[in-house]
Every structure is written in C-alpha cells, then in structure tokens.
Amino acid sequence: MWILPLVGYIGSIVGFGFMTLAIASGLYYLSELVEEHTVVAKRFLSKLIYSIMVLQLLLCAVDRFPFWLTVLGIFSHFIYLGNMRRFPFVKLTDPLFLTSCGLVLINHYVWFKHFSHRQERAYQNYSYYDTPDIPSFTEIASYFGLCVWLVPFALFVSLSASDNILPTMGSEASSSSSASVGGGGSSGREKKGLAKALVDNIRGAIAGVGAVTGLKKPEDRL
Template sequence: MWFLTLICYFSMLVQVVFITISIAAGLYYLAEIVEEYSYAAKKAIWWMNFTITTLFIFLWLFENFPPSMIICGILAQICHFAILNNFPYVAFSSPFFIFGVVFVIVNHYLAFSYFASTYHPFSEVIAYFTLYLWLVPFALFVSLSANDNVLPTTAERSDLDAVTNYLSKRNKKYGLLTLFTYAKESLLPMRTKKGF
C-alpha cells in the first residue's frame, strides 16, 4: 500500500515538471510571436482590454458585485489602455505602469475579500480571476519582450536622435524572450553540426 502512495507522489512531481516545461515553452512561443508581430499584438491586447472593460460594465449591470471592485477594475483597464499608447515600448517608471501594477494588487485584494465573504462556485471564481484580473496584465507581461528588437525611434527619449538611442540601448535587452533565450542557451546543451 505504501509503495503505490509513493508512486503517486512521484507521478505528481513528474506532472508538475511537465506542466512547468509546457508553460515555459508556451510563454517562449508567445513571446516570439509578439516580438515578430508587435502591431498585431497591440491590436489584440487593445481588443482584449476593450472586451474586459465591457465585461466589467456587464458585471455591474447584471450581478451584485461591490462597486469598489467594478470601479477599480475599470480604472485598471484605463491604465492598460494608457500603457498601450506607446506599445511596444513600455517605461517601467511611467505613472500608468505603476498605477496599473497597483490596481492589479488592489483588485486581487478586493476579489479575495469579496469571494471569502460571499459564496460562489469555484468555476465562477476562477472565471473572474482569469478574465477580469489576469488576461490583460498577462498579455502585457508577455509583450514586454517585443521592445527588445523594435526599430529605434525618437519617441523613447527626446534628447537623443534615433541612431544614438539605438546604439546606447543595443546591448541592454530586458524582457521575457531575452530571459528564455538566456535560459535556453545556458541550460540546454548545444548541438554541433558534423562536417563531412
């Protein structure tokens, strides 16, 4: 009896490893797509954001959710719209980015407080968290790597011309795709081609 229990724990460990690798591979693939098609990614994120804002209005009309959750959710979506104005360039020190992060934390606190005090089935709770709280911030997080290979423009810094700006930022790549590329190069063995 104990052996089968031990096998179950080992099986769960293997499943967690497979799920983690699958999520990492999916994130890597999404980051590559966003980097390649940044304009289409901006449109897709804009429509996701618009849809979630509309869903907040429907939630206010048809359900009995607290107004603080609805107002903070809509304010978070407004911050996301403002972040999309300079897409794919995202300044981490911009007020809209900072307010967006603050609203994500506040919305999670309000949601946990509400669902702890009011019973809803688990499917409704996970639907709220997935659509209302995680979808747009996750899409913006994945799209942070799109800034790595964007052609230089003068919109990033007004005191430098486009070429100087490009040369000064060329070696500074910070993003999800850069992290995954570094992990791939450092953790996975390189295959060598045989020359005949």
C-alpha cells in the same frame, strides 16, 4: 501502502516539471508571435481591454457585483491601457507600469476577499431546503482569468523592455559606418519581450547551476 504514495509524489513532481516546460514554451512562442505582428497585437489588446471594461459594467448592472470593486477594476484596465501608448516598449521604472503591477495584486486580493466573504455569508444563512446563491468554482475561476489576470498576462507577454529597443536612425548610421570601416560588427541589440527575457534568464540560470554542479559541460547548450 508504502510504494504507491512514493509513486504519487514522483508523478506529481514530474507532472509539475512538464507543466512548467509547457508554460515556458507557450510564453516563448507567444512573445515571438507578438514581435512579428506588433500592430495586430496592439489592436487586439486595446479591443480586449475595452471589452473587459464593458463586461465588468454588465456584471455590476445585471448580476449586482459590488459597485466600488467594479470601479476599481475599470480604473485598473484604464491604467493598463496607458501602457499601450508606446507599445510594445516599456520602461521597467515607469510609474505607470509600476502602478499597473500594483493594481494587479490589489485586484486579486479584493476580489478574492469578496468571493470568500460571499461564500461565508451564504453558508451561514444556509438551510436544508434552500440552495445557496453563490457562484461556482468555475465561475469564480473564469472571472479571475478573464477580468483580473488576462490583460496583465497579455501585456507581460507582449511588452518589451526599453533596454532592448532597436537602435535609432542615427545609431544605425553610425553602426553601419563602423561596420563598413572595420569589416564587421553588429547593428545593435534586438528587442526582446519580457516573457522571452524571463525564459532566457531562467534557462541561463539552470545552465549555470548545471555547469557548477558538473551535471553538464559549460559549452553544452540547454
């Protein structure tokens, strides 16, 4: 067969493109939703962090998850909780924010290594008459989704860079006075979520590449 594998490759590329667009649209919508309901989002994220910490304690006590890895996971969520003190604004150079980013990668690595070693040990001691006591792919994926990636992903969607904070009362007064004298002018830059800014930057980059290559006119919108 020659044509069918080619169709498979083309279909995979098209499917990946649609999936990427769907994820970008979802991030954009969630970011705007958080901007409109900041108080509700902060309350929801705080309760979510505490719930996951309790869930990790239950997994350690009942399912005998590793103690020190559980301590690392709870400590990581405690650090994530520190980002809520100035919600939804965050400094990208804030040590607490940078520590949170590092803990996300560390948690992913140590838990991936733990489940991999557990499967290797189970299959080494596996016999034909025994059923290996290992978590399924669905259980592992659910743990990573809920206990490792959910809170960092929610914070990424919800937090806004401090460079885009709305102007203070003093700056608003000065901008309004200058607007009344000059007959126009903007009141300042609006806040923008990290996910929303990322999507806008990617759209701008794609539009720039299209303009350079001649695929679209510079005045056309993406």
